[in-house]
Amino acid sequence: MEGVLNQLPIGLSIGAVLLLIALGLTFTFGQMGVINMAHGEFIMAGAYTAYLLQGVGFLIALPAAFVVAGVMGLILERTLIRRFYGRPLDTLLLTWGVSLMLQQLARDLFGAPNVQVASPAWLRGGIGILPYNRLFIMALAAASVLAIWAYMNRTGQGRRMRAVMQNRRLAATSGIDTGRVDQRTFFIGSGLAGVAGVALTLIGPVGPTLGTYYIVDAFLVVVAGGLGQLRGAVLAAAGLGLLNSYAEFWSDASLAKVVVFVAIIGFLQIRPQGLFFVRSRALT
């Protein structure tokens, strides 16, 4: 019984990390139709930012990682992705090429072996079965979701973002500068991946291929949650995180991913568009 309970914070904190990663993906995918495989490398960039800022203070690493990853995302959007709007499958291959280069860059800068980031002292220990570091990750994700929600629903920029996401052409004819909205969305989404990277340093080592372990699962969150849906992403991330950790616990670590995959396919039989979606009369 205790083992079962122990899995709960593990599953939820993995879900929280997946959520931070998937938020960026679901908005760039939902709004711009861009499948950004290099998103995983923004996680890695965030994690290495935390590595470089060890000693300066963990709480400084969070905003720093947000900015570093965000700026990387912005550069990618401005230089390459902008040319590919409307060709999602091509962006997938394009950004995979970028991700290969970024991984090699990390290998050249920081070396191929994994590095360990020392957790700050105040995150060691825990209450009962709840380790502080996992609690912190959950709180971080909750705070991020709240901030995103407020941004989307309480600010003018967020309103424009929702408008572009729902109907790009109508938004553009209403005078919204869709290019600027795209840039902002990309910056915020990539920044959140950087924050996720910092969170990951609390539960494991950092390496050049860190992002590749999470990107596939994060995309599954997007598929299950529905495109551009905040609620959907939260629920799907929590569900996927828990399913992952319990599948590992009850069956076998190697079977867990297969279980998750089968579950997703099964889920799509009931809700092919994910948990939530915008109803529209458009075909496909």
Next chain:
Amino acid sequence: MTAPVEGADTRAPIESADAAVPDKGAGATAPGRPVRRWQGAAAFTAVAVLALVVAPLLLEPFRLGLLAKYLCYAIVALGIGLAWGQGGMLTLGQGVFFGLGGYAMGMYLKLNDAGGDLPDFMVWSGVEELPALWKPFGNPVFALTMVVVLPVAVALLLGTLVFRQRVRGAYFAILTQALAAALVILLVGQQGLTGGTNGLTNFFDFFGRDVAADETQRGLYLLVAVVLGVLYLGARQLVRSRFGRLLLAVRDGEDRVRFLGYNPATVKTLTFAVSAGMAGIAGALFVPVVGIISPALLGVVPSLELVVAVAVGGRFALAGAVLGAVVMGYARTYFSEELPDAWLYLQGALFVLVMTLAPKGIAGLAAGLVRRREARA
């Protein structure tokens, strides 16, 4: 479902603009005037002579083995060209089918080598009795059947479940990628059953011949080349058939096809299954040629690399897919020998350049040249 996403600004909606729009009748889909047809047959014959006669005479065994390996990849690429270029289904999990075919062949070879005992890696992992899963693979006929049946069955199942629900485009790509990731973890985890990270290797006997001997390897090379040629002709025939027309129509306007009374899900599922079967055959040929099948050869990265090879060669032409696989195979071997550190940069930069400047790949560039020359003439 890409429902809420409208194409950017003035551009066409996502589905139709999914890829760079192919030329009318690009590459293999060309109905072709009689002259073109004749040229196509001549080119195919020339390549066949080059591959079957010239290459075995000129290349030393090591290089011939490499070429055989690339041709195995080319078979997978042919399937990707069919599913993605002609059918619009970006499959990022062909490694799964390659692996199923490869492991089916590897299991037979292992059992054959063991001659009634346990395969060596099982002894090392402390397995005492042959697992039930392995038993039927001792029979060569069964194993060879499974090389095709397993991948096709998995693709039919996945395709039915996914396409029936009208899940498509990027969602399909993500799902196939997740499947590849899951399979790798499964194979690595089940050490005693699959050989874990090392996979299946150390083969000696291939249907009564020493698998490592130059003679056998030369024969295998010829076998791979012939299989590739036959599958290419088959795929080309498929593309030119009524079914192929339907497939193109599904790629370019799935809903319209549905309104005309066809079921796009069936067309896509069948095509996906054909491409999976090709990957399975390629995997089975790969095992004796290279002497190993392991999770590292069939995960997310190798699957994506093949898709990129197809993009480099030209996704809308079946010949482009084959060419891309061979070219990228050579590039990989050359650069990872000469400049191992720079290879990933080069590879990444190449994708970026191809996707940005030449989304139709080498075949698209060549077709452009031919058109320009004809326009001048």
